[in-house]
Amino acid sequence: MKLKTNPLLEDHGPVYKFFYYAGPVMLIAAFLLLWNSVSAAGKVMLPSPLEALERMITIWSGNVAKHPMIYHVGISMRRVLTALVFSVVVGVPFGIAMGWNKTFRAVFKPLFEVIRPVPPIAWVPLFTLWFGTNEFSRVAIITMGVFMPIVINSYSGVIMVPEINFQVGKVFGAKSTDMLFDVVLPSSLNAIFAGIRTALGGGWMVLLASEMLGAREGIGFLIMQGSSANDLTLSIVGMVMIGFFGALFAYGFDFLERWLCPWKRK
Amino acid sequence: MSDYKVEVRDLCKNFGSLEVLKNCNFNIKRGEFICVVGPTGCGKTTFLNTLTCLIPPTSGEILIDGEKADPKKHNLSFVFQEPSAMPWLTVEENIAFGMELKHWPKDKIKTQTEKILELMGLTKCRKQYPHELSVSTEQKVVIGRAFAMEPDLLLMDEPYGQMDIKTRFYLEDEVIRLWKELGSTVLFITHNVEEACYLADRVLILSNKPACVKEDLTLEMPRPRDIAAPEFIEKRVHVENAIKWW
Amino acid sequence: MLEVDHVAKTFFSDKGDTDAIEDISIDVRENEFLVLLGPGQCGKSTFLNIIAGLVKPTSGTIKLDGRAISGTDQRIAMVFQKTGVYEWKTAMENVEIGLKYRGVAKKERREIAQKYLDLVGLHGFENAYPHALSGGMKQRVGIARAYTANPEILLMDEPFGALDAQTRYAMEEEILRIWEAEKRTIIFVTNNIEEAVTLGDRVIQFTERPAKVKKVYDLSSLERPRSQVSPEFLRIRQEIAANEELTLE
Secondary structure, eight states, X not given: OOOOSOGGGTTXXXXXXXXXXXXXXXXXXXXXXXXXXHHHHOSSOOOOHXXXXXXXXXXXXXXXXXXXXXXXXXXXXXXXXXXXXXXXXXXHHHHHHHHHOHHHHHHHHHHHHHHTTSOGGGGHHHHHHHHOSSHHHHHHXXXXXXXXXXXXXXXXXXXXXXXXXXXXXXXXXXXXXXXXXXXXXXXXXXXXXXXXXXXXXXXXXXXXXXXXXXXXXXXXXXXXXXXXXXXXXXXXXXXXXXXXXXXXHHHHHXXXXXXXXXXXXX | OOSEEEEEEEEEEEETXXXXXXXXXXXXXXXXXXXXXXXXXXXXXXXXXHHTTSSOOSEEEEEETTEEOOTXXXXXXXXXXXXXXXXXXXHHHHHHHHHHHTTOOHHHHHHHHHHXXXXXXXXXXXXXXXXXXXXXXXXXHHHHHHHHTOOSEEEEESTTTTSOHHHHXXXXXXXXXXXXXXXXXXXXXXXXXXXXXXXXXXXXXXXXXXXXXXXXXXXXXXXXXXXTSHHHHHHHHHHHHHHOOO | OEEEEEEEEEEOOTTOOEEEEEEEEEEEOTTXXXXXXXXXXXXXXXXXXXXXXXXXXXXXXXXXTTEEOOSOOTTEEEEOTTOOOOTTSOHHHHHTHHHHHTTOOHHHHHHHHHHHHHHTTOXXXXXXXXXXXXXXXHHHHHHHHHHHTOOSEEEEESTTTTSOHHHHHXXXXXXXXHHHHSOXXXXXXXXXXXXXXXXXXXXXXXXXXXXXXXXXXXXXXXXXSOOTTSHHHHHHHHHHHHHXXXXXX
């Protein structure tokens, strides 16, 4: 039978319970109040929460920087998704090959270990020089940030497959292809998804950095635009948008994982 | 002062609407060795956790020396299934650990540690670290540590569960020897009926969930006990039938 | 049926060589329940792995039905101590892998797998994932999986080692019931003397590492179903225990 009460609260009195629920609300309210008073004091350039909220609503009608808001959101999404799809399609098999095949690993891993520690943003000057400040350049930078964790995690997933899974396969007559697709792949899915999730998180960060690189649309661009045009409200709205869509993505991704892996513990 | 070391009255524990323990009633005399057996999944772990005040009971009371059980005041010692020796302490430091926690005088700690090391045959490896020892030796250290503190109640939860039979018999004899020498009050939980009959003065038989003490069986047999003796077999079969689900 | 002839195994490594098995020769009879008993770490699991084809012996031969075998063989299946059921497959999908990897058609292998799932008492759990199954149930999946592969010999490597005493008794009764219903040759490894005497037609007692055969006990005089408290049972159990060295592993 399902538990109807929160077990954490079982042994506490009403006062504790009050603070447990009211606490977060009060803290958020305090934060908003602080924000409001700082902005009202006028010493620092900060729009009030109300102004930010208002802008958040109005921004969806009419254009911002020559395009409707939805276009900016869409462009940013597209950049991240392109990098992600490429990284998954190329990176996952690459990582798996590194884990599965000793020769492949011996050849490619050292190069990987050399490139890996370089933060994606450090590639900006080089890419700008080679590709210019165009869309390809931007997506390439995001890819540098997204590709690495996906390959590393796919690789880890394969080498961490417990020995017993191999033993069972062997005893029951699994051939190499059976072993790879029936045993190694599902066994590594957990790690692969973890890699994609990490990559996504990092990807948003790199997106912003890349959009500050001569872009004319996108949420990152809007945030920069807001600061250079003394339109801080726009920046704040951009920040909230990124946070919101990032969370949406992560949530959708979790859903995808649960759908693809019905054997996971709920 | 009460006749009994430990008294448990009408102990109940619920998790939400799930009744795990219901009206557990039993007493333990000073210096008794009690074994608790029950069918798999009957709530033994919850039973143990409630007894040791790790989780509060839903109702009922647990008294030690006539007062409400309080982990800060009363000395409760544990041995679990997985050896839990402190990896950063040597064997003799491990044994001294509990006593040092309770701030015993230094010379008392020293004599007690020596006594335990001697009793358990651990003097040779006193300066070794747990990772250098075998699993059964490590468990011996943990048991020695638990007994050394002269606890009000020593609780053992399937300490020999994963060991092979010969090691088991050996450690069972060891724990009886320690118990006799130090006169501690011991509550030993096990799935193994033969082990329970071999060790205990009394066997508490738990029922299925919601668990209560179904039966309180006194085993008056001299130690060391012969597992092939007819009287032993009779008691063993009796307990097995009381919990048999397989 | 299975002849093991002077098998020995040494593990070579940079840190030094380990002799796991010194010299073992055994003849296994058809449809017998053979128990290999020995203290922990004595090499009996290695021995079983050699028969299964997972480990190559340093010397010695193994003959099945008169012909030498090396590597895995579809006539030999195994039940593992850690069960080794695939978390991402349902019970049914796990049980059928022996036939699947051999290319048997889906309909046919599902039928056979169902038969053995029923036999081990898991009817209704065909579509359950391992995370929803208890330890005992997972082990039963392992047993059904081994039977489904239609082997001549079933190897069992301390399959009940991780279970508590009572579940162990239950599983011992189960495996005997299954074996009576579908007779195969079983080679069962354990370190539990009581279990050995409960299950085996013959018990082969190994020494400590490096393993050799210490003694062979013929238990055919003990009638089945065996009572663990009969005087004869206890006598044999005590005898075997007396012969076993105490290794404080």
